[in-house]
Amino acid sequence: MNFSLIGRFFIFIFLLVTLASCTRPVKKIRVGFSNRPYSAFIHLASHKKFFSKNQILHEFPSSTRTMQAFQAGKIDLAFLSMDQIVTMLSQSIDFKIISVIDESMGGDGLVVAPYIKNEDIFKHIKIGLELHASGGLLLSNFMEQYPKKASMIEPLEVKQNAIISAFKQGKIDGAIVGDPTKQMLLDEGAVELFNSMQMQQPITYLLVAHSSILKTNRKSVLKVLTGFYRAEQLYNRDQRVSLMLMSKEMNISVYKLKQLLGHFNFYSIDKALLHLSGAPSQIGVEIKALSQYMFEHDMLRESSINYYNMIDTSTLKEIIYD
Numbered sequence: 001m002n003f004s005l006i007g008r009f010f011i012f013i014f015l016l017v018t019l020a021s022c023t024r025p026v027k028k029i030r031v032g033f034s035n036r037p038y039s040a041f042i043h044l045a046s047h048k049k050f051f052s053k054n055q056i057l058h059e060f061p062s063s064t065r066t067m068q069a070f071q072a073g074k075i076d077l078a079f080l081s082m083d084q085i086v087t088m089l090s091q092s093i094d095f096k097i098i099s100v101i102d103e104s105m106g107g108d109g110l111v112v113a114p115y116i117k118n119e120d121i122f123k124h125i126k127i128g129l130e131l132h133a134s135g136g137l138l139l140s141n142f143m144e145q146y147p148k149k150a151s152m153i154e155p156l157e158v159k160q161n162a163i164i165s166a167f168k169q170g171k172i173d174g175a176i177v178g179d180p181t182k183q184m185l186l187d188e189g190a191v192e193l194f195n196s197m198q199m200q201q202p203i204t205y206l207l208v209a210h211s212s213i214l215k216t217n218r219k220s221v222l223k224v225l226t227g228f229y230r231a232e233q234l235y236n237r238d239q240r241v242s243l244m245l246m247s248k249e250m251n252i253s254v255y256k257l258k259q260l261l262g263h264f265n266f267y268s269i270d271k272a273l274l275h276l277s278g279a280p281s282q283i284g285v286e287i288k289a290l291s292q293y294m295f296e297h298d299m300l301r302e303s304s305i306n307y308y309n310m311i312d313t314s315t316l317k318e319i320i321y322d
Contacts, residue, residue, distance in 0.1 A: 028054045029213065029220035032075035034063045034160070037179055037260045038101050038205060039079075041231040043249035044242060048234070050227035054220055061161035063133035070095075076213040077224060081134045082204045086291045089305045094211045096312035099225060100272040100283060104178065104203035107263035108134055109195030110142055111185050112174030113167070128158030128166055129176035134203045137290075138176050140297050141199040149193075164188075178203075179260040180252060201290055206283070214312060226319055229269045273316040281311060 033039050039059065045051055058075055060066040063084065070078040071093060079101060080088075088095065116125060129135030143150035158166055163175045164184055174193075175185060186192065196203045207228075209221055235242040239258070247254045267275065275282045288307060294300040 027217050027220070028056050029077065029217055029224065030056045030058060030075040031077045031224055032058045032060055032066045032069050033079040034060050034066050035180065036063070036079075036205070037107065037257075037264050038266070040246040040250060040257060040261065041228055041235065041266075044235065044246050045227040045231035047245055047249055048231065050230045052220065052223045052227075055224060055227075062130055062159040064130050064159060067132065070208070070210075073210070076217070077207060077209045077221065079205055079207055082202075082206060082287060082290055083134055083137045083294065083299070084132060085206060085208060086287060086294055086300065086305070087132060088208075089287075089291070089307070089310065090300055090302060092306075095208050096211055096214060097206050097276065097283065097310055098209050098214075098221070098312050098315050099207040099269075100267045100275050101205040101207055102267060103205075103265040104134075104196040105263055105265050106195045106197040107182070107260070108138055108176070108178040108203050109182055109192050110138065110174065110176050111182060111190040111192045114189045114191055116173060116191070124152055124154055125173035126154045126156050126171070127174045127176060128156050128163050128172040130160055131155075131157055133160070134178070135176040136299055137201060137203065137294075138194070138196065138199060140299065141201065142194045145198070146194070179263055180250075180256070183256065183260060201293060202286065204283075204286070209312075214315070218315075222315055222318060225269075225315055229319070232266060232268070269316060269320060273313060273320060276311050276313050276316070284311060 033042055042057065046057060051057075058069070060069060063081060066078050067080055067084045067088070069075045070080070071088065071091070085097065110127070112125065127139070129139060139155060156172060158172065158175070160177060160181050163172070163177055163181055166172045167175060167185060167188065167190070174190065177185065207225070214221060243254045243258055247257045250257065280288075284307060291300060291305050295302065
């Protein structure tokens with residue numbers, strides 16, 4: 001028996017196993033978002049290759065679908081509204097808030113068909129909305145401020161991507177929507193009755209991540225955040241070129257896109273960290289107040305929600321300070 005040959009064979013196998021263990025493929029990270037103005041920065045970052053190859057972007061037809069995919073573990077990171085985050089906190093889902101994206105400054109609103117001009121016609125009108133994507137929150141605020149009109153509304157659950165079709169077909173008389181869908185309805189002749197600037201609670205979008213991903217794939221999470229804020233900074237430095245690139249990616253005119261972006265207050269990376277920092281943080285205070293409001297208005301089953309350790313500022317700090 002040739003023991004020298006056998007020895008070389010086992011050394012060869014050992015080297016193969018060692019090399020295989022050293023070249024394991026990087027786990028891909030799945031990022032979910034919906035068609036809102038903040039997505040312009042995601043498209044810009046993707047176009048400029050600010051994201052790494054192991055990041056898979058999923059654009060969902062509605063914010064509700066994004067939340068459902070995150071709840072089911074089909075995506076690792078998600079851009080969600082604060083009321084959606086409160087809902088998930090009540091479900092004991094293990095996730096962290098890792099950044100603040102934007103605040104709606106009139107970008108969300110209640111719009112109705114032009115034939116609804118006064119209270120005489122404002123009777124039993126059907127309003128389409130996503131109840132679990134800030135739509136219910138805006139409707140609740142409208143009902144408080146205009147109870148007589150609100151009592152005549154029949155709310156219908158309609159996903160954002162189906163609202164324009166339902167409006168054109170006469171299945172609904174109006175809708176609670178966010179830009180760019182809201183602007184498309186206004187272009188169809190709809191009239192705005194109420195928007196997020198008139199609300200007591202802000203409509204804020206945040207970025208969340210499953211806690212397990214922050215432990216097992218932290219580098220990819222950092223690259224997502226870095227890419228997003230690089231795109232935002234590029235836009236602030238050169239709006240003209242950025243708008244041209246983003247409008248092409250989103251199939252919308254430069255003028256319309258600039259108009260829509262103006263309806264939102266986008267948080268810089270420093271401002272996001274400031275609002276997430278502290279004990280309690282500004283975002284923590286807002287979430288606690290919102291959860292109490294949602295409970296009092298039957299939008300939440302329980303008021304006792306665990307807010308402890310829901311915020312992770314380490315990723316933002318690493319980007320800013322390293």
